[in-house]
Amino acid sequence: MSERKPIESWLTDMDGVLIHEGVPIPGAEEFIKRLKDKDRPFLVLTNNSIYTPRDLQARLRRMGLDVPVENIWTSALATAQFLDDQRPGGTAYAIGEAGLTTALHDIGYVLTDHDPDYVVLGETRTYSFEAMTKAVRLINAGARFIATNPDETGPSTEGPLPATGSVAALITRATGKQPYFAGKPNPLMMRTGLNRLGAHSESSAMIGDRMDTDVLAGMEAGLRTFLVLTGSTGKDQVENYPFRPSEVVTSIADIVDLV
Template sequence: MADRKPIESWLTDMDGVLIHEGVPIPGADAFLKKLRESGRPFLVLTNNSIYTARDLHARLRRMGLDVPVENIWTSALATAQFLDDQRPGGTAYVIGEAGLTTALHDIGYILTDHDPDFVILGETRTYSFEALTKAVRLINNGARFIATNPDNVGPSIEGDLPATGSVAALITAATGKKPYFVGKPNPLMMRAGLNAIGAHSETSAMIGDRMDTDVLAGLEAGMRTFLVLSGVTQPKNVDRYPFRPSQVVDSIADLVDLV
């Protein structure tokens, strides 16, 4: 990696890297502060589509972490941008929360259950059988199936929760149609984020706590990758993957001096 160009832009996952179960990880505040002071482009990414960027800005600020709204990139925003590029002014039946519906409204999409162009599945804590049944019928009738992210489980204080990937599998079993996942590890989300901040993959780095999403997405997008051991992936599991991060560190605190 000696011939790699200096890192000029940073992308970092949120859960497991900056925060854990609603508490800042030591070093996160110092890392973000140094990024802001350096003036280098950066984004905080999350596959969670529940919250808007403004919601996440407020939540992080209450934890003592200052991340400007424009530096937050969610799978909901990436999904909306993808749809705006693919089929501007389209229609969609949406299962999800405000983070997703707001992003779709902002690009001019009409949300409807009458012959929509797309069925879009996002994260929610209130999946209903009625909504899932409607999604299955619409997909069977020709609606295209999109999901914000492929994560099978999500974190909570009480333990893992079924997430978008698990519910998407249910719909796939009922329809025979697999969704197009926009969020990590799809490098589309990373490249769209890089474009949003005017960054180039050759001089950018991705920090994440998961080999199967963060590191894989960063790798496929052509970025340098840092795996932190403060989240999902444990040291004993790193070598089980057929790919490796550029560097493995204990936590975000170990990367402050690289900014």
């Protein structure tokens, strides 16, 4: 087996890797600083489509993490990139927050509930029965079904919240139509991120806290993968999966010296 090339570009998940419940994980600040000091290409990834990159930049800065807006890559941006490649200048009925609607506006999409090309489902804290009913009827009438990510739950200080994957399942049961998920674990999100950096998979790495999204997407995109144990997946759960990360480390602090 040939040796891997040195890591030149880094992709890292945000929640569970850099921050946890609004607090930076020890080592995250040093990791970001090292990347910037060494001028390494990098992206901070999130499947959450609620916030725009500028929103996330401000939230991270309040936590002491200085991540430039151009180094943030969300499932909403990956979804918009996919739609722009597939059907430029199209139309969509979007269920989501500013992160999704802004991304769609930025590629020139018209948001409408009249015969749209796509129904695009993203994350929101205010899913409404009316919006879901409209989505079902539009999909039954021929609109193509897209979702930003398959995450069934999302974190909160009170406990798990229903997320995009759960609502997508409801719409699927009502329509018989499966959505195309643009976010992790779809390697599309990794590949579009690498293209954004001008990077190659052979010399890039993905850091994540979930085996079923971060590690899987990184592996399928051909990246070296690091699983940190500060988020969703515990060390005892790694063997439950038919695939393995390249390395398992305690936290992001263990990766700083690899940059």
